[in-house]
Amino acid sequence: MVHAIPGVEGFMYPNEVELQWGLLVVVYPYITGLVAGAFILASLERVFRVEAVKPTYRLALLTALAFLLVAPLPLQLHLGHPERSLEMYLTPHKESAMAMFGFVYLWYLMVVLLVEIWLDYRADIVRRAQSETGLLRIVYRVLTLGSMNISPASLHVDERLGWIMTIVGIPSAFMLHGYVGFLFGSIKANPWWSTPLMPIVFLFSAMVSGIAGVQGIYMFSMWVRKKTIDMRCVDTIGTYLFYAFIIDFSLEMLDLLHRTYESSESFASLDFMVHTRLFTSQIVLQIIVGTLVPLAILAATQVLTLAEQTRKRMYATASVLTLIGIFFMRWNVVIGGQLFSKSFLGYTTYKLEFATREGLLTAGVLMILPLFILWGLVKLLPPWTEETAS
Template identity: 35%
Template sequence: MVVHGEAWTVKDLFVLPNEYVYWSIQIVMYPYMTGLVAGAFVLSSLYHVFGVEKLKQIARFALVFSFALLPVAMLPLLLHLTQPLRGIHVLMTPHFTSAISAFGIVFMTYACIVAAEIWFVYRTFIVASVVRLSAKDNRTVYQRLLLQIYRVISLGAMDVSKEAVESDHKAVKFLAGLGIPVACFLHGYAGFIFGSVKANALWMTPLMPVIFIFSAVVSGIALCIVSYYVFMEIRKRAAKGGWNFFLPETIGHDRAEFSYEELNSMQDHEVKMTSKYLLIFMTLALTLEVLDMIFRGYTAVKSWDALRQVIYVHDFTQIFIMQGLLGNVIPFILLLLPRITVRRAVSASLLVLLGVFMMRWNVVIGGQAFSLTFNGFMHYSLPIIPNSIETFKEGLMGALLVVISPFVIFYFLNMVFPAFMEDKSATH
């Protein structure tokens, strides 16, 4: 019988026989995906709560995209479990004596907040769609399906008077404000799980939850910049007469027509403005990471000799080259330089996503690198080509499944809640 973790663990020097890298790529993807959810929601809240009008377009996109990311947040855990059907027990038997059970409560609370906020944001659009589609005599199959969906999710609230719309605005602002601490707690708890493991010297630090929260906001904003840029490029292509298949909001809707120049101007404005906020949160995240590293070196606890071997020798490339240089320093400089361009902002955002992913990798994999004897080390060899269901789930293919899933969900979600459609009936 093959032990879980034996297929991808390479041992070096003196390692106990029952020690393996049990937490693999899916446990790296888990905090990474929850961070993207929280970061995207915080970006949308900059407009809904703090009234940053210049982020109006990308804020609506970030809200819908955050909802598309939400179901995928638990997918890595389900893929990692040998008995994934037991995952529902976390939601069915909630209690606060277990960190993972508390996550179930926070996750469901956050999901309800995001769903309710989207409903209030799009309520007048839903009502207008019901009226518009009901008036059509020759509805297509998609339009008939959309009509039924809109009738159900309208919940019978068909009032679009001025007072009702104002109430929607107040509800959106309240839910967005309430969602910020819940979103931060949603991801901060992942850092809490690692930071509370007293037996692991790399994880045991009170700064771990705070570092996770700020890096989550950074990664979420960076993903929204990259995704918004890509989707706007598709819309620009469609404006020239092609690629309409990639615009799901055109199915069953009377899409507002924008010229190539108008779309290009919107893309240029939103990406540049959002990159400024990315730089702010990135500064805070970098400060905390550097502070944590200095604190560890200064205090030099008993296990520092083993940690130093992991940080400066075994994982030097992952920590200082891929996370530090490529993922932090270079994008920070790119964003800090004057007269930022869209392509420079997108390039910096891609590097930021790499840096945050490597931070999660170095925490999860690096934390398991040294043996409990402090005399040996373990190396994680990511399964590339799966030769079993386990190496599929815990390898590159499983990670790609997690990465692709939110974009597939967003494609279909965008059919019902158009994230890019400039429609005055959609509230802000």
């Protein structure tokens, strides 16, 4: 007698029926990707002197910080016992990629991002420590770390050191997200994940999502603040988004082409999965809605002469669709990698829960939380260039 398990088709090993990594493990690389991408966009202005994207420089840094602060939460919620995560730092296992990644995270947060933001904002912090009153004054005074010196020479020191930190930050941002890809790419038992291209694909998709995220946040905040969007800035970001997206898409297609041509023993199973269980999330949402459509929109902005309003709408649409596309890229990697049996003879189904520790509601809160943190950071450290100028 055959006992059918709902959602299971063909032969699954017992420990494959229920997915171990759910939506929160999708959210985790998505958030770290936004961090790395936002930082790389910020570094464009700093290191490569792309003056056009200057209006988003500080916003990108604060976005990276807001998302980085939330990045460990999905993993801690997924694993439970968040207090044990500290043990990763106290007694790190040198052979554990995840333990070493904890140090990459700490380095990136403490040394790269916070220092760069502090150096960049120091003059503003000192001015506010002198002009604000009450609790805010105390906060700004603490943030000055006891130095009120904002002489041109001291700001020059900050500028030089900030530049060095950005130089250090670029490989750190690459490492931060390359590592997430490495974690998946090095799981040799899983043919959906195990490819040396994985870190590079993750890195470029991170850049794409970070650039799109900052573009979207910048345009939205300008709209909320009823200020004029700097078109030179969004045009330049649009161009970079387009280039990064082409590289990202090419890498993913290269991976697909390689898998198809190589046609290893897992291919028939994976191919079947892409045409059935992953069809909506992979073909429709990731490739068509989240990649080809925004690429076509961005390509149109590159070759056609369009009115300002039209371009704004196109960039906004492309940003939102890109963010959706990259989210589903993470979904397809994490969830897709667990839907098929290692016997290549069966498939299972992911049951998404709602109000549970790893449910949709939790994931939604984790996605919105960085935006609230960003709102607080923007209030504390306004990134707007027009205010700095005044």
